[in-house]
Amino acid sequence: xxxxxxxxxxxxxxxxxxxxYTVGEVADDDGVSAVIRMFHEIADEQSWRPGSQxxxxxxxxxxxxxxxxxxxxxxxxxxxGSSCESLPCEMVWPDVLIPSRSARAHISIMAVRPEYRxxxxxxxxxxxxxxxxxxxxxxxxxxxxxxxxTYKLYLRLGWPLEIIGELRxxxxxxxxxxKMGVTDxxxxxxxxxxxxxxxxxxxxMMGRPLERPSPLQxxxxxxxxxxxxx
Numbered sequence: 001x002x003x004x005x006x007x008x009x010x011x012x013x014x015x016x017x018x019x020x021y022t023v024g025e026v027a028d029d030d031g032v033s034a035v036i037r038m039f040h041e042i043a044d045e046q047s048w049r050p051g052s053q054x055x056x057x058x059x060x061x062x063x064x065x066x067x068x069x070x071x072x073x074x075x076x077x078x079x080x081g082s083s084c085e086s087l088p089c090e091m092v093w094p095d096v097l098i099p100s101r102s103a104r105a106h107i108s109i110m111a112v113r114p115e116y117r118x119x120x121x122x123x124x125x126x127x128x129x130x131x132x133x134x135x136x137x138x139x140x141x142x143x144x145x146x147x148x149x150t151y152k153l154y155l156r157l158g159w160p161l162e163i164i165g166e167l168r169x170x171x172x173x174x175x176x177x178x179k180m181g182v183t184d185x186x187x188x189x190x191x192x193x194x195x196x197x198x199x200x201x202x203x204x205m206m207g208r209p210l211e212r213p214s215p216l217q218x219x220x221x222x223x224x225x226x227x228x229x230x
Contacts, residue, residue: 021066021121025063032063035077036054049171053108054108063075072113073113074113074123075112078105079106080137082101087104089106089143100140107142132206140181145177145178148174151176158199160184160185165178189202190203
């Protein structure tokens with residue numbers, strides 16, 4: 001698998017003391033195919049019913065993958081609004097107004113294999129690389145489907161989620177449509193970092209220099225955010 005940007009770190013605990021995990025944006029077609037196959041395997045295991053959505057939006061999406069050693073362990077599919085005529089969520093919530101699709105992206109799926117669940121070593125790096133991508137590409141808001149239980153979980157993690165779509169069936173589950181602002185994410189993580197060493201590490205990972213400037217950087221420069229908690 002070819003990555004256009006990567007974050008590499010040594011893992012431990014449940015992943016093994018000598019395990020290395022790599023998280024980044026997938027840059028090759030074979031890699032994207034492997035990630036989508038994994039998504040469908042996880043969907044079968046979870047009894048989700050995505051139909052052809054993941055494949056239908058594959059070309060319009062940005063894919064992130066997490067490897068533990070040589071094993072593909074998790075991933076995330078992000079659909080930028082600028083790359084498609086309609087976001088996946090509009091099929092279920094057509095009545096929800098999306099003011100500026102070009103400044104919005106949608107998380108179609110974020111999932112890890114069963115043996116790697118319950119550890120932040122994959123969830124957070126996947127989210128961080130996705131947030132950094134959004135900051136670099138002037139994406140202001142991110143939407144995603146959440147079940148009532150995952151909504152509560154993400155709130156406990158400090159995600160600044162706002163429910164914008166009522167509870168409706170999605171992939172065989174009852175889900176809300178929620179959104180979070182990219183600048184709001186940065187602020188929420190800084191507030192947590194003031195009290196938590198773990199969140200200071202998350203902010204440091206978010207604050208690595210972006211490879212390209214964007215209009216969003218001028219209002220949410222993660223280096224400036226990081227300096228506030230140094």
